[in-house]
Amino acid sequence: MKKSAWLPAVIAPVVVAGAVAAPMIANAASDPIAGTSPTAAAVIASIAQSSDAQYSGKLVQTSDLGLPELPTGSGGSSLEGNASDALGLLTSSHTARVYVDGADKQRVQLTQQLAEQDLVRNGSEVWTWDSKERTATHVVLPKDAATPKSGTATPSDIAQQAIDAITPSTKVSKPKDVRVAGHDAWQITLTPKSSGTLVGSVRLAVDQQTGLPLRATIEATGQSDPAVQVGFTSLQYGAPAERLFDFTPPSNAKVETKDLSDAPAHAKGDAQHRSAPSGDEPxxxxxxxxxxxxxxxxxxxxxxxxxxxxxxxxxxxxxxxxxxxxxxxxxxxxxxxxxxxxxxxxxxxxxxxxxx
Structure with missing residues (x-):
C-alpha cells in the first residue's frame, strides 16, 4: 500500500465483512434466481456470474459516518490517496460514470466541481487522470491482475468484501423482490449476530438476470439513515464504445509510469489471523x-x-x-x-x- 494512502484505506467503509456459510454458496451455484424465489445463498452465488458483464451506468454514493464534511481538492488526486480528497469521498455525496466490458476493461469517471478524475483499464494498461492537477499515472499490470481501486466504491466492491469473510456469525434474510435503476433485483440483508461491531446490517440488491450487484447499503448500529450507500441510478447493458478504454494524456500533463508487469500476482487468501509477510502489511x-x-x-x-x-x-x-x-x-x-x-x-x- 502506498504509505500516503493509509488514512482513507483504513477508514473506508468497505472493510466491513460477513455473509453466510460457505457450503451454502457452493451448493447453490447452479440455482436459477430469475423469476423464482431463490435462497439467499443462490443470490450471493449469482454475483460470480457477473464478472464478464458489459454495461455502463451512473453510480451515486452517499455517506453519513458522523464525520464533518471536508472540502475536496486541496491537492493531489483521491485516486492516488490524498487525505483530504479521499476523506471528502466519505463525508458527502458523489456521482461517478462507470463503463465495463468484462474483467479487464473498465473506466470510472468521478466528477467534481470544475474537475474530473478517471481510472481507465484496458488489458494490462491502467491510467489514472486528475484534470485539476493535470497529473496522470500509467501502470502496466502483471498478467491476470485485478483492477486498482478508484476513489469510488461500487456495489460489487462492497458485496465482495461482505462475501470474503463468510462466517456463521451472520444472520441472512430471505431475498426480497426490489427494483434498482429500472432492473428487477433480489435484495438480501446480512445482519451480524455479534454485539461487538459498529455494523448494524448490510443490504445487497443483485440483478435477477445477470447477478450484477446494483446497490449496497451499510447501516450502522443505532443510526436510522444508512452510513454508506452506493448504487446505480441508471444502468444499460451492452458493450460500451471501445474508445472509452483508450486514454492519452494531454501534452502538458505530468505523467508518472510504473511497470509492474514482472511482479508476481498475489493469490487471495484468508485474511484472518495471518502474519504479515512484510513490514508494511497489516x-x-x-x-x-x-x-x-x-x-x-x-x-x-x-x-x-x-x-x-x-x-x-x-x-x-x-x-x-x-x-x-x-x-x-x-x-x-x-x-x-x-x-x-x-x-x-x-x-x-x-x-x-x-x-x-
Missing part, C-alpha cells in the same frame, strides 16, 4: 465483523500525507489512552503513540484493548 486479530487490522510501527509515514495532514488529524481525532483515535458511525481508527495504526468496524475501546 496483521489481523479477531474474527468476522469484529476483525481488527493493525499496521506495525514505521509502516505509516504521516508526513507523506501532505501539508494538510496535521490539520486533518487534529480535526478528526481525539486523545485517548496511548494515542489518538477517531470513531465514525461505522469504523474506528487508533493511532498509537509508538507509531502503530489499528482499525476495524468496532468501538475505539476495542482497538485500545487490542493494542496492549
Amino acid at each position: 496483521t489481523f486479530t479477531g474474527k468476522g465483523w469484529s476483525t481488527i487490522a493493525e499496521l506495525p510501527k514505521g509502516s505509516v509515514d504521516q508526513s507523506a500525507l501532505g501539508d494538510d495532514a496535521t490539520g486533518l488529524l487534529d480535526q478528526l481525532t481525539k486523545s485517548v489512552d496511548g494515542g489518538r483515535a477517531v470513531q465514525t458511525s461505522l469504523v474506528s481508527v487508533y493511532l498509537t503513540d509508538d507509531g502503530r495504526v489499528l482499525a476495524g468496524a468496532v468501538p475505539v475501546s476495542a482497538l485500545v484493548a487490542a493494542a496492549k
Whole structure:
C-alpha cells in the first residue's frame, strides 16, 4: 500500500465483512434466481456470474459516518490517496460514470466541481487522470491482475468484501423482490449476530438476470439513515464504445509510469489471523465483523500525507489512552503513540484493548 494512502484505506467503509456459510454458496451455484424465489445463498452465488458483464451506468454514493464534511481538492488526486480528497469521498455525496466490458476493461469517471478524475483499464494498461492537477499515472499490470481501486466504491466492491469473510456469525434474510435503476433485483440483508461491531446490517440488491450487484447499503448500529450507500441510478447493458478504454494524456500533463508487469500476482487468501509477510502489511486479530487490522510501527509515514495532514488529524481525532483515535458511525481508527495504526468496524475501546 502506498504509505500516503493509509488514512482513507483504513477508514473506508468497505472493510466491513460477513455473509453466510460457505457450503451454502457452493451448493447453490447452479440455482436459477430469475423469476423464482431463490435462497439467499443462490443470490450471493449469482454475483460470480457477473464478472464478464458489459454495461455502463451512473453510480451515486452517499455517506453519513458522523464525520464533518471536508472540502475536496486541496491537492493531489483521491485516486492516488490524498487525505483530504479521499476523506471528502466519505463525508458527502458523489456521482461517478462507470463503463465495463468484462474483467479487464473498465473506466470510472468521478466528477467534481470544475474537475474530473478517471481510472481507465484496458488489458494490462491502467491510467489514472486528475484534470485539476493535470497529473496522470500509467501502470502496466502483471498478467491476470485485478483492477486498482478508484476513489469510488461500487456495489460489487462492497458485496465482495461482505462475501470474503463468510462466517456463521451472520444472520441472512430471505431475498426480497426490489427494483434498482429500472432492473428487477433480489435484495438480501446480512445482519451480524455479534454485539461487538459498529455494523448494524448490510443490504445487497443483485440483478435477477445477470447477478450484477446494483446497490449496497451499510447501516450502522443505532443510526436510522444508512452510513454508506452506493448504487446505480441508471444502468444499460451492452458493450460500451471501445474508445472509452483508450486514454492519452494531454501534452502538458505530468505523467508518472510504473511497470509492474514482472511482479508476481498475489493469490487471495484468508485474511484472518495471518502474519504479515512484510513490514508494511497489516496483521489481523479477531474474527468476522469484529476483525481488527493493525499496521506495525514505521509502516505509516504521516508526513507523506501532505501539508494538510496535521490539520486533518487534529480535526478528526481525539486523545485517548496511548494515542489518538477517531470513531465514525461505522469504523474506528487508533493511532498509537509508538507509531502503530489499528482499525476495524468496532468501538475505539476495542482497538485500545487490542493494542496492549
